[in-house]
Amino acid sequence: MTKGLALFNGILYSLMILMNGLLAESYGNYYSTILVHLFGLIAIIVCMKIKKKRLFPKEVFPLLLYTGGAIGVLTVVFNNIAFSALGVTATLGLGLLGQSVTSLVIDQWGLLGAEKVPFKKKKLIGIAIILAGIAVMLFL
DSSP: OHHHHHHHHHHHHHHHHHHHHHHHHHHOHHHHHHHHHHHHHHHHHHHHHHTTOOSSOSSOOOGGGGHHHHHHHHHHHHHHHHHHHHHHHHHHHHHHHHHHHHHHHHHHHTGGGOOOOOOOTTHHHHHHHHHHHHHHHHHO
């Protein structure tokens, strides 16, 4: 089931880049980013109310854990900028390359509390395939 969810997440991510990019073309990058996050906030509040979850946790978490929100905002802004110049496919391909390389580094050294997953040379084949795909999309 988790592999299916990961696949579905990729579908949603593609649609998100398209919709956010079109919104940014209509309203501008920063205003559209505010709208996207405002609607996202409303959606998650509705989900939490339906599930009868607390809006704010009782526990206090380390400040570093909240930086994911800022990273999410930057992701939307950067995707919007890239979308207008590259389209969905190249934006996703380059994003996948960045995610893959970063995740290899995080796994190798167990950064930010992640479990260590040793690097295997065969993972370079995946990176090479991603690079080949990007080269085809951008240069052929």
